[in-house]
Amino acid sequence: MTEVHQVADTVDPDRPAPARIYDFLLGGKNNFQADRNAAGRITALVPELRDCAWANRGFHQRAAKWIAQRGIRQFIDIGSGLPTVGNTHEVVHQVDPECRVVYADNDPMVREHATAMLEGHEDTVRVIHGDLRDPDSVLAHPDLQALIDFSQPAGLLMTAVVHFVADESDPWRLLARYTGALAPGSYLALSHLTDDHKPPRAVAEFRRVFDHATEQMHFRSKLNVERLFAGLDFVSPRHPHGGGQLEYAGDWGAEDLALSDSDGSRWLYCAVARQR
Numbered sequence: 015m016t017e018v019h020q021v022a023d024t025v026d027p028d029r030p031a032p033a034r035i036y037d038f039l040l041g042g043k044n045n046f047q048a049d050r051n052a053a054g055r056i057t058a059l060v061p062e063l064r065d066c067a068w069a070n071r072g073f074h075q076r077a078a079k080w081i082a083q084r085g086i087r088q089f090i091d092i093g094s095g096l097p098t099v100g101n102t103h104e105v106v107h108q109v110d111p112e113c114r115v116v117y118a119d120n121d122p123m124v125r126e127h128a129t130a131m132l133e134g135h136e137d138t139v140r141v142i143h144g145d146l147r148d149p150d151s152v153l154a155h156p157d158l159q160a161l162i163d164f165s166q167p168a169g170l171l172m173t174a175v176v177h178f179v180a181d182e183s184d185p186w187r188l189l190a191r192y193t194g195a196l197a198p199g200s201y202l203a204l205s206h207l208t209d210d211h212k213p214p215r216a217v218a219e220f221r222r223v224f225d226h227a228t229e230q231m232h233f234r235s236k237l238n239v240e241r242l243f244a245g246l247d248f249v250s251p252r253h254p255h256g257g258g259q260l261e262y263a264g265d266w267g268a269e270d271l272a273l274s275d276s277d278g279s280r281w282l283y284c285a286v287a288r289q290r
Contacts, residue, residue, distance in 0.1 A: 025122055025123055026228075027046040027047075027048060028046075028048050029048060029226065029227065029228055030046075030048045030049045030051070030052035030223070030224075030226070030227040030228070031049065031121055031123075031227060031228040031229070032095075032121075032178060032224075032227065032228070032229050033095040033096050033119060033121040033123065033124060034046060034049040034096065034121070034123065035049045035052055035053050035227075036067060036095050036096075036174070037049075037095065037096040037098060038050050038053050039053055039063060039064050039066075039067035039068075040067055040068065040071060040098050042096060042098050044096045044097075044123060044127055052223045052224075052226075052227065055219065055223050056219060056220055056223050058219075059213070059215055059216040059219045059220075060216045060219075060220065060281075062276065062277040062278035062281070063278065064278070065276050065277065065278025065279070066263075066278035066279070066281045066282060067278075068278070069262075069263040069264040069274075069276060069278050069279040069281075069282060070173055070174045070205050070263050070282055070284075071098075071100070072263070072264065073173065073203075073205055073263045073264070073266050073267070073282075073284050074102070074171065074173040074203070074205070075100050075105050076266065076267040076268075077171070077173075077203035077266065077267065077284075077286050078102050078105045078106055078169065078171060078203065079105050079106065079108065079109060080251055080267060080286070081106075081169040081201045081203065081286065082105075082106040082109035082110065082113055082169070083109055084201070084254070085167075086113075086167055086168060086169045086200070086201060087110060087112060087113050087114065087166075088113065088114045088115075088161065088162050088163065088166065088167075088168045088169070089102055089103075089106060089113065089114070089115045089116070089168065089169040089170075089171060090115075090116050090118065090158065090162060090168060090169070090170050090171065091115060091116070091117045091118065091171040092118045092119075092144075092146050092152065092170070092171065092172050092175060092192075093118070093119060093146055093172060093173070093174070093175025093176075093178075094117035094118065094119050094124065094141075094171075095119060095121075095124065096121075096123060096124055096127055097124075097127055097128060097131040101131060102115050102117070102171060103115040103131075103135060103138065103139045106169075107138075111138075112138065113138065114138045114139070114161040114162065115138065115139050115140075115161075116139075116140045116141075116142060116157065116158045116161050116162060117139070117140070117141045117142070118141075118142050118143075118144040118146075118152050118155075118158070119141075119143070119144070120143065120144065120145040120146070121228070122143060124141065124143075125141050125142070125143050128141035138161070140157040140158065140160065140161055141157075142155045142157050142158060146172070146175060146176070146178075146179060146188065147179060147183050147188060149188055149191040149192055149195075150191075153192070153195050164195060164196065164197060165197055166197055167196070167197050167198070167199035167200040167201070167289070168196050168197070168200045168201075169200065169201045169203065170192060170193065170196060170200065170201065170202045170203070171203045171204075172189075172192075172202070172203070172204045172205075173203065173204065173205040173284070174205050174206070174207070174282070176189070176204065176206050176242060177206050177207040177231060177232050177233065177234065178229040178230065178231065178232070179232065180230065180232055181232065185242065186241050186242060186244065189202075189204075189242045189243075189244075190244065190245070193245070193246065193289060196289050197289070198289055198290060199288065199289060200288070200289040201249075201286055201287065201288050201289070202243065202246060202286065202287050202288075202289070203284075203285075203286045204239075204242060204243070204284065204285065204287075205263050205282045205283065205284035206234055206239045206242070206282065206283055206284070207220075207231065207233050207234075207281055207282055208233055208234060208235065208236065208239065208281065208282065208283050209233035209235075210235055210236055211280075212233075212281070217233060220233075221233075236260060236283055239260060239283045240260055243260075243285060243287045245289075245290070246287035246288060246289055246290070247287055247288050247290060248260070248285050248286070248287050249286055249287060249288050250266060250267060250285075250286060251267045256288070258285065258286070258287075259285070260283050260284070260285045261283070261284060261285060262274075262275065262279045262280050262282065262283065262284070263279045263281075263282035263283070263284045264276055264278075264279030265279065266284050266285065266286070
C-alpha cells in the first residue's frame with residue numbers, strides 16, 4: 015500500500031487519526047503507516063476489529079436508507095470520515111436522487127479527498143470542516159445552511175463518532191443541541207463503542223492506542239449511550255412507529271439476526287430515534 019499522495023499542511027502523518035484508521039479497516043487507501051500500525055496494535059487483542067468497522071458501516075448504510083424510505087430528503091452526516099464505498103449520498107440517492115447531504119468532519123483530509131465524491135452532485139452534496147463539539151459553528155456553516163431546511167425534518171447521522179467526545183465536553187448536552195435544532199419528525203442514527211462485557215486488557219489497549227492519536231477514545235455503558243437519545247423515540251424497521259431499543263450494530267435492521275450477531279458487532283451499541 016502506498017502512502018497518500020497529497021498531505022494537507024495541517025495533517026501529521028506520524029500521528030494516527032480515527033478517520034484514517036477507519037478507512038484502513040474498511041480497505042481504503044487514504045491512510046498512513048501510523049494509522050495502520052495503530053489498527054494492528056488494537057487488532058492484536060481485538061481480532062474482530064475489522065468486523066466491528068464493517069458492522070458499523072452496515073448499520074450506517076441501512077439506517078440512512080431506511081430514514082430516506084420514511085420520506086426524509088435531507089441529511090447531516092457528522093463525523094463522516096473519509097470517502098469510501100457506499101457513502102451516505104450514494105445510499106440515499108438510491109431512494110431519491112434529490113436527497114441532500116452535508117458531510118462534516120474535523121479531519122482536514124476528509125475535505126481534501128471529497129472533490130471526486132462531489133463531482134456531479136454539487137447541487138445535492140456538500141462537505142464541511144467542522145467539529146462535533148462545536149454545534150453552533152457546524153449548524154451555522156454557510157454550506158450546511160444552503161442545503162438543509164431546518165423547518166423540515168432531517169436525518170442526523172452520528173455513527174462511531176460520539177465516543178471521541180469526553181464526559182467533560184458533555185456529549186449529552188451536545189446531542190440535545192443538535193436534535194433541538196431539528197424539526198419534529200426528524201431522525202437521529204447513532205452508534206457508539208462500549209466496554210460492556212469486554213476483556214479489560216482489550217479495552218485498555220484500545221484506549222492506549224488512541225491516547226497518541228488526534229482524538230481519544232471514551233467507551234460508554236448501555237445506559238449512558240441510551241441517554242444520548244433523550245427525548246426521542248426509538249424506531250426501527252421492526253418498530254417503525256416507536257417501541258424500538260438500543261441494539262448491537264449488526265442487529266439493527268438486519269435480515270438474519272443469527273448471522274448479524276458477531277463479536278465485532280457487540281463492540282457497538284446503536285439505534286435510530288425519531289424527534290417528537
